[in-house]
Amino acid sequence: EEYEDLLIYRGLMDLIEYRPFTSFEGKADSTKVHVYGLDFNIGDIVQTANEYGKEGRTMITEVTMSESESGFEIFPTFVSI
Numbered sequence: 001e002e003y004e005d006l007l008i009y010r011g012l013m014d015l016i017e018y019r020p021f022t023s024f025e026g027k028a029d030s031t032k033v034h035v036y037g038l039d040f041n042i043g044d045i046v047q048t049a050n051e052y053g054k055e056g057r058t059m060i061t062e063v064t065m066s067e068s069e070s071g072f073e074i075f076p077t078f079v080s081i
Contacts, residue, residue, distance in 0.1 A: 009043060016079065024027070036063060036074050048078060057081055 025067050033039075040046055049055040058078035066073045 012045075014081075016059070016081075036065075040076075045054075045081065046078075 038059060042063055045057055045059050047055060048058045057080075059081055060076045061079050062077035064075040064077075065077065
């Protein structure tokens with residue numbers, strides 16, 4: 001099962017290289033509901049929604065973490081699939 005997951009992941013990554021895509025950044029509320037590294041990670045396919053209610057499946061391709069006086073924040077970069 002783990003080998004199949006790796007093959008699927010590799011196939012998705014190869015397909016992304018040859019397919020037009022839209023990349024966008026977002027902000028994840030990682031302190032309450034979803035925890036980075038536990039609930040989601042780089043390479044995961046997740047359901048996202050914007051402030052206008054538009055939803056879609058996206059892949060997390062990059063994660064930027066920031067800690068400041070206002071607290072800890074996570075900014076994932078998504079690619080539409």
